[in-house]
Amino acid sequence: MFNLNSAIFLKSFTHKMVKNQSEMYMTELSADSATKIRNTLCKALYFRLFSWIIEKINESIKTKPSLNLTRNNLSLYDFFGFENYYINFFEQLLANYLDEKIVQIFIDTNFRQKQEEYLREDIGWIELNLSTNDPICHFIDRPRTGIFSILNTASSKSIYFREEIFMKELNEQCGKDLHYIQINNPVLLDNDGNGYFLHSLPFRRRVSTGDISAQSVPQLCFGIRHFNENAVYSINGFIEKNAEHLNRNWSQFFFESNHQMLQKLFPEGNPLKKSLRKPITLANQFSIAIESMIAKLHNKEIHYVMCIKPNRLKIPNIFDDEYVYKQLSSHFIIEHGEFLRRGYVYCEKYGTFFKRFRILSRSTWPYWKGSAVNGVLTFIQHNAFLKTSLNDFNFGKTKIFIKHLKTFVELEELRIIKLDEIAVIIQKNVRKWLQMRKFCRMIVSQIKISRCFRKWKIADIEFSCMKQRRRYLLWLYRYLPSTSPIDHQWPPAPRSMRSTSELLRKLYHKWRCQRYRRCFDQINRNRMREKVTAMMLFKNRKASYLSSVAHPFRGDYIRLRQNVKWKRLLPTLGDVYVVFADLVSKITKRCGKEQFIQKVMVITTSSFIVLDGKTMQINQNVRLSSICKISTSPYMDNILVIHILTDQQGINSRALIFESVHLIELITKLYLVIQNTANKGPIVEISPEFQIYTGKETLVLLFKNHSSTQSSSSTPSGQVKIHRKSNRMEFSI
Numbered sequence: 001m002f003n004l005n006s007a008i009f010l011k012s013f014t015h016k017m018v019k020n021q022s023e024m025y026m027t028e029l030s031a032d033s034a035t036k037i038r039n040t041l042c043k044a045l046y047f048r049l050f051s052w053i054i055e056k057i058n059e060s061i062k063t064k065p066s067l068n069l070t071r072n073n074l075s076l077y078d079f080f081g082f083e084n085y086y087i088n089f090f091e092q093l094l095a096n097y098l099d100e101k102i103v104q105i106f107i108d109t110n111f112r113q114k115q116e117e118y119l120r121e122d123i124g125w126i127e128l129n130l131s132t133n134d135p136i137c138h139f140i141d142r143p144r145t146g147i148f149s150i151l152n153t154a155s156s157k158s159i160y161f162r163e164e165i166f167m168k169e170l171n172e173q174c175g176k177d178l179h180y181i182q183i184n185n186p187v188l189l190d191n192d193g194n195g196y197f198l199h200s201l202p203f204r205r206r207v208s209t210g211d212i213s214a215q216s217v218p219q220l221c222f223g224i225r226h227f228n229e230n231a232v233y234s235i236n237g238f239i240e241k242n243a244e245h246l247n248r249n250w251s252q253f254f255f256e257s258n259h260q261m262l263q264k265l266f267p268e269g270n271p272l273k274k275s276l277r278k279p280i281t282l283a284n285q286f287s288i289a290i291e292s293m294i295a296k297l298h299n300k301e302i303h304y305v306m307c308i309k310p311n312r313l314k315i316p317n318i319f320d321d322e323y324v325y326k327q328l329s330s331h332f333i334i335e336h337g338e339f340l341r342r343g344y345v346y347c348e349k350y351g352t353f354f355k356r357f358r359i360l361s362r363s364t365w366p367y368w369k370g371s372a373v374n375g376v377l378t379f380i381q382h383n384a385f386l387k388t389s390l391n392d393f394n395f396g397k398t399k400i401f402i403k404h405l406k407t408f409v410e411l412e413e414l415r416i417i418k419l420d421e422i423a424v425i426i427q428k429n430v431r432k433w434l435q436m437r438k439f440c441r442m443i444v445s446q447i448k449i450s451r452c453f454r455k456w457k458i459a460d461i462e463f464s465c466m467k468q469r470r471r472y473l474l475w476l477y478r479y480l481p482s483t484s485p486i487d488h489q490w491p492p493a494p495r496s497m498r499s500t501s502e503l504l505r506k507l508y509h510k511w512r513c514q515r516y517r518r519c520f521d522q523i524n525r526n527r528m529r530e531k532v533t534a535m536m537l538f539k540n541r542k543a544s545y546l547s548s549v550a551h552p553f554r555g556d557y558i559r560l561r562q563n564v565k566w567k568r569l570l571p572t573l574g575d576v577y578v579v580f581a582d583l584v585s586k587i588t589k590r591c592g593k594e595q596f597i598q599k600v601m602v603i604t605t606s607s608f609i610v611l612d613g614k615t616m617q618i619n620q621n622v623r624l625s626s627i628c629k630i631s632t633s634p635y636m637d638n639i640l641v642i643h644i645l646t647d648q649q650g651i652n653s654r655a656l657i658f659e660s661v662h663l664i665e666l667i668t669k670l671y672l673v674i675q676n677t678a679n680k681g682p683i684v685e686i687s688p689e690f691q692i693y694t695g696k697e698t699l700v701l702l703f704k705n706h707s708s709t710q711s712s713s714s715t716p717s718g719q720v721k722i723h724r725k726s727n728r729m730e731f732s733i
Contacts, residue, residue, distance in 0.1 A: 012037075013029075013034050013037055013038060014028060014029055014034055015027065015028055015029060016028075016029050016033075045265070048265040048266070049265065052261075052264065052265060075296075075300075077293070079098055079099065079102055080095035080098060080099065081095075081099060081307065082095075082096055082099045082226070082228045082229075082330075083095050083096060084096075084226075084228070084229060084231045086232075087221070087232060087233075087234050088231055088232060088233045088234070089233065089234055089236065089237060089238075090233075090237060090238045090241045090242065090282075091241075092231070092233065093147075093233055094282075094283075094286050096224075096226060096231060097137075097140050097141070097286075097290075098286075098290060099228075100133050100136050100137050100140070100226065100227060101137060101290050101294070103133050103227060103330075103331065103332070104132065104133055104134060104137055105294065105297065105302070106304060106331070106332060107130065107132050107133070107332060109302055110332075110336055110339070111128075111130050111332070111335070111336070111339060112130070112132075114339075114343060115127060115128065115130075117347070117399075118343070118344075118401075120396075120397075121396025121397050121398065121399055121401070122396060122397055123394045123395075123396045123401060124394075125343075128339070130335065133227040135178070135179060136179050136224075136225075136226060136227055139174070139177055139179045139180070139224075140224075141287055145173045145174065147170065147174065148283040148284070148287060150166065150169050150170055150173055150174075151166065151238060151239070151242055151281075151283055152242070152281050152283060152284065153169070154166035154169065154239055155239050155242045155243035155281055156243075162239050163220055163235050163236070163238065163239055164220070166235060166238065166239060167220050167222070167235055170222055170235075171222075178225070179224055179225045179226075180222065180223070180224065180225075181222060181223025181224065181225060181230065181232075182222065182223075183221050183222055183223060183232070220234065220235045220236065221233060221234045221235070222235070227330055228326075228327075228330040229326075229330075241282060242281045242282045242283050243281055243282075254266040306331055306333070308324055308327050308328065309323070309324075309327065310323075310324060311323060344394065344401040344402055344403055345402060345403070345404065345405045345408060346401070346402040346405075346408045347396075347399050347400065347401045347402070348399060348400060349398055349399050349400075350371075350372040350373050350375075350376055350398065350399065350400060351372045353372075353376060353399075353400050354372040354375045354376050354379075355372075356415070357376075357379065357411055357415060358375060358379060359415065359418045359419070359422065360379055360411070360414050360415060360418055361378065361379030361382055363378050363379060363382050364378055364379045365379075373395070376395075376400055377395075380393060391403075392404055392407045393407075465496070468494070468496070468497075469497065469500075472493065472494065472497050475491075476491060476493075476501075476504070479491050480508070481508075483512050483515065483516075484512070484516075485509070485512050485513050485516050490505045527552060527553060529672070530553050530665075530668050530669065530672065531549075531553070533668050533671065533672055534548070534664055534665075534668040537667065537668065537671065537684050538664060538667075538686070541634055541686045542632065542634055542664070542686060543634060543635050543636045544635075544636050544637075544638070544663065544664065545664055548662075548664040548665065553665045553668070553669070554665075555578070555579060555580050555581070555665075555669065556578055556580070556581045557581065557582040557583075557662065558581055558582060558583060558600065560578055560581035560600070560602060561578055563616070565615075565616035566616065569616070569618065572618075573604075573607075573609075573621075574606075576604040576605060576606055576607070577604060577605045578602060578603075578604055579603045579604060579605060579669050579673055580601070580602070580603040580665070580666060580669045580670070581600065581601070581602045581603075582600075582601055582660060582661075582662055582666070583598060583599070583600060583601075583613065584598075584599055584600070584601045584658045584659060584660040584666075585597065585598055585599070585658065585659040585660075586598075586599045586610070586656065586657065586658055586659075587639075587657040587658070587659065587722070588657075596659065597613075598613035599611065599612065599613055599619065599658075600612070600613055600616065601658065601660070601666070603666075603669055603670055603673060604673075605673060605676075605677070606623070606624060606677065607621055607622060607623055607624060608620075608621075608622040608623075608624060608627060608642070608670070609621050609622075610656070620656070622644055624673060624674045624677045624678065625674075625677060625678050626644050626645045626646075627642060627643070627644055627645075627670070627674055627682050628643050628644070628645050628653065628682055628683065629643040629682055629683040629684075629685060630642055630643070630667055630670065630671070630682055630683070630684050630685070631643065631655075631684075631685040631686075631687070631690050631692070631701075632663065632667065632684075632685075632686055633686070633687070633688055633703035633731070633733075634686050634687070634688060634703075635688070635703055635705045635733045636705075636733060637659075637703065637720050637731060637733045638659050638660055638661060638663045638720075639657065639658070639659050639663075639703075639720060639731060640657075640658055640659075640660065640663055640666070640667060641655050641656070641657050641658075641690075641692055641701065642655065642656045642658070642670075643655050643692065644656065646695075652693075653693055654693055654694060654695040655692035655693055655694055657692070657701075659720070667684065670682075671684060688702065688703045688704075688705075689701065689702045689703070697727060698727060699727055699728070699729050700727060700728050700729070701729050701731065702728065702729070702730045702731070703730075703731045703733060704730060704731065704732050704733065705733050706732055706733060719733070720732065720733055
């Protein structure tokens with residue numbers, strides 16, 4: 001069945017491989033050891049096969065997540081009840097610990113959390129002091145000194161009398177705990193020459209579950225005061241059941257089988273996955289399973305179904321009042337009823353509650369623009385069908401609370417009635433939409449028939465129009481205008497072809513421009529770049545820009561490259577290339593009056609140079625990175641101001657005022673050279689008024705255009721007159 005070697009399989013039950021530091025040898029096992037191995041193997045196979053079946057069932061019924069649909073899951077947990085026999089063993093301890101944890105969850109969800117919510121919402125709740133079983137759960141599962149912790153420590157020791165040591169440690173660590181009952185029953189040890197063994201004393205039965213004494217229980221027992229009642233546990237088999245695990249050799253033996261199911265049931269037998277961890281004990285497994293279950297129950301709506309026994313003897317038609325009352329008290333059923341009588345049967349956030357019941361009032365349905373709290377108050381106060389008053393409702397900070405169940409049931413019934421009315425309205429509108437759709441389809445069909453008829457009737461007209469379009473295109477092909485981009489002529493078109501003619505004109509002009517640009521060399525491209533930059537800087541900003549469009553930029557207007565005096569200056573300046581050179585007029589103050597002094601302005605690829613007009617000596621040599629701004633007016637004048645930084649921090653600056661006939665070209669070339677050098681162009685300010693700093697004083701330059709108001713003036717267009725008033729300099733154009 002397992003696809004294993006039968007001889008090796010049978011030999012593994014009767015022999016054991018023992019390994020020490022230097023050698024490995026095989027020893028025979030006793031009948032008890034072989035029986036223990038057989039039982040452990042059967043339990044492991046049953047447990048793992050059962051777990052695998054449960055896992056497959058859960059995978060098959062698990063709901064798949066959906067983006068458009070919220071799925072609700074219903075889970076059912078079936079637990080052991082509280083078990084208390086005359087003598088209880090390890091199984092009863094686990095079952096009773098689970099029962100204590102369930103009671104703890106019940107108290108937490110039905111009392112503690114609700115009371116915290118009432119206090120948090122500030123609804124006038126008087127806090128109740130409830131007794132809980134938290135100390136009992138902590139006594140069993142607390143670290144180091146808990147029952148499970150002491151049991152795990154005793155199970156990890158490979159010595160004789162582990163149960164006696166466990167009993168001793170339990171009495172020492174837990175003897176002072178209020179929930180622990182220490183039973184001082186003597187234990188007799190006999191010596192047979194080979195070692196000590198436990199002498200079995202006669203078993204004494206207890207008279208009742210409340211009778212806990214040394215005369216009523218066997219040896220090695222202890223008691224626990226549970227929340228239900230006291231229980232006595234015999235430690236016989238505690239350590240054996242807790243530390244019972246399958247040897248790793250068996251896991252490897254099953255994993256090497258050809259049976260795929262065995263490889264899935266014993267994955268730890270894979271020789272590639274070696275683990276030095278000790279096997280987990282049964283107590284730890286049980287605690288982990290309970291914690292996992294509690295984590296799954298978190299944020300879930302829990303409903304409890306508790307079974308009450310009518311009598312201890314489990315005989316029909318007998319009702320023990322005292323025993324039933326004890327069960328109700330131990331499971332907090334009576335306290336829960338009193339808590340529900342004083343508390344609230346339903347609570348929900350304002351938004352969710354308003355979203356569910358807003359349809360009950362015409363004031364809040366179908367449109368509401370206020371907050372959810374005001375909406376809840378509105379539909380409760382103005383709802384004529386609601387028979388209850390506002391006293392049945394309590395309004396917290398974030399939630400609304402309903403006192404009586406009949407109020408909530410009444411709301412649900414009204415909601416169902418309203419939903420039926422809304423369903424009727426939806427059905428009416430759907431039927432209306434269906435009829436409208438049918439009518440629209442009939443209209444569409446009639447239109448299609450009419451269109452087909454008209455199409456058949458005017459086929460000749462369409463054919464004649466097609467012939468007309470063909471004739472127009474052939475005629476346009478013969479009379480296309482020239483390929484020059486400045487040629488704006490275009491042949492006229494018939495009325496029916498005007499939109500097509502306009503589209504063809506744009507495409508043809510675009511093709512001419514592309515063809516014209518492909519004929520450019522590098523020099524023409526640079527000139528085009530300068531013209532485009534000048535357009536971006538001065539179009540619709542400077543009045544003299546239009547007069548410079550038709551004139552190409554020459555750059556060197558005085559043939560400076562052939563000048564002998566300039567060639568003498570080249571060794572001091574270095575290897576520079578002259579981008580622009582022209583005679584300019586520098587506006588400076590001399591003898592208390594502003595005068596125009598002729599200078600030579602030179603722009604190279606690295607600096608801005610001002611030369612004397614006669615001697616060709618260098619008056620100023622400015623690095624291009626020091627020029628931060630260029631200012632000029634929006635009128636027909638040729639005045640420009642160059643702002644130069646005088647320190648590295650860029651705080652102090654001075655300005656130079658020039659007048660140049662080629663103003664547009666000068667500023668454009670200076671802008672491009674600075675942009676190529678510093679990767680950022682200077683600021684070009686075009687304004688009729690701005691401030692400058694000449695190095696000594698701060699001046700305000702004001703430009704006034706008189707060409708429009710004084711047309712008969714003797715001053716030619718573009719000529720400038722300067723008037724100085726303290727720190728204000730006016731330029732009359």
